[in-house]
Amino acid sequence: MTPLQGKVAVVTGAAALLGSAIARAFVQAGARVVAVDIDAVRGEALAAGLGEGCRFVACDIASDNALDALVAGVLRTEGRIDCLVNNAVVYGDAGLGAARADWLSALNVNLVSGAMLVQKSADALAAQGGAIVNMGSVGGKFGAAGRALYPAAKAAILQLTRNQAATLAPRGVRVNSVSPGWTWSDALSRMADGDRARADRVGAPMHPLGRVGDGDDVAQVVLFLCSDAARFVTGADIPVDGGFSMLGPDQGRSARDWFGAA
Numbered sequence: 001m002t003p004l005q006g007k008v009a010v011v012t013g014a015a016a017l018l019g020s021a022i023a024r025a026f027v028q029a030g031a032r033v034v035a036v037d038i039d040a041v042r043g044e045a046l047a048a049g050l051g052e053g054c055r056f057v058a059c060d061i062a063s064d065n066a067l068d069a070l071v072a073g074v075l076r077t078e079g080r081i082d083c084l085v086n087n088a089v090v091y092g093d094a095g096l097g098a099a100r101a102d103w104l105s106a107l108n109v110n111l112v113s114g115a116m117l118v119q120k121s122a123d124a125l126a127a128q129g130g131a132i133v134n135m136g137s138v139g140g141k142f143g144a145a146g147r148a149l150y151p152a153a154k155a156a157i158l159q160l161t162r163n164q165a166a167t168l169a170p171r172g173v174r175v176n177s178v179s180p181g182w183t184w185s186d187a188l189s190r191m192a193d194g195d196r197a198r199a200d201r202v203g204a205p206m207h208p209l210g211r212v213g214d215g216d217d218v219a220q221v222v223l224f225l226c227s228d229a230a231r232f233v234t235g236a237d238i239p240v241d242g243g244f245s246m247l248g249p250d251q252g253r254s255a256r257d258w259f260g261a262a
């Protein structure tokens, strides 16, 4: 018996590397996955690769009508929703120079759409004593020059998670977040020219475990939070960042070390 046998999980942003790792981990744990993304080409390819345990649904999560159709469709075909993973994101961020329309569209996808999906699937999740995982980020915890939209949304997600957890606890639904550090993804792969060893080398000073994360590192913690092993965990954020967020600006080295190296 695998830990999530018979459960149904909805994962947004499932077409890209990290989301597809989460979808794959759910299937391997025995769940049926509804993989949701706006990118139908990659989404269909993912579902074809994962076989019977995964169905792809093309959906723009910024549309309420699309979210209504998504939830109704999942309940019609799968009969239940046990787990919801709000993972979809857009990264565009002009920082101080962002126009109001940029702010609203970034927050719409990165924050509000996940909140609307929680609203629309809350009854179904409550019927199963289900679990929600919202995707945070180290980017929502620390200052970063030149960025505003993405970190503001990620910081808000950590707070929203606590509010959703408090609201839904009486209905038996647990809500938690995970906050990855740098994770091997389409964006990181582009920055590293597809060279994973280079990404690990560049990322090592920020990640005491000496490498960037893999999608499956994040996926395993998502699975844990959705499983019965986490039955008394709600409103929590779990960093999946190789130690990134336990460090201060001194990167864990003493003043003596810094002076020695200066």
Ligand SMILES: NC(=O)c1ccc[n+]([C@@H]2O[C@H](COP(=O)([O-])OP(=O)(O)OC[C@H]3O[C@@H](n4cnc5c(N)ncnc54)[C@H](O)[C@@H]3O)[C@@H](O)[C@H]2O)c1
Pocket (backbone or CB within 6 Å): 012, 013, 014, 015, 016, 017, 018, 019, 036, 037, 038, 039, 059, 060, 061, 062, 086, 087, 088, 089, 090, 091, 109, 135, 136, 137, 138, 139, 179, 180, 181, 182, 183, 184, 185, 186, 187, 188
């Ligand atoms: N990659 C990292 O290093 C990293 C670090 C910390 C946190 N995260 C978090 O992990 C999650 C996944 O990040 P990623 O790097 O894989 O991002 P990504 O851009 O590679 O993938 C995001 C996915 O969301 C989909 N999407 C975007 N807008 C959508 C919409 N309106 N409707 C439906 N789908 C939509 C995209 O098509 C894409 O498949 C995000 O929540 C991100 O904040 C990533």
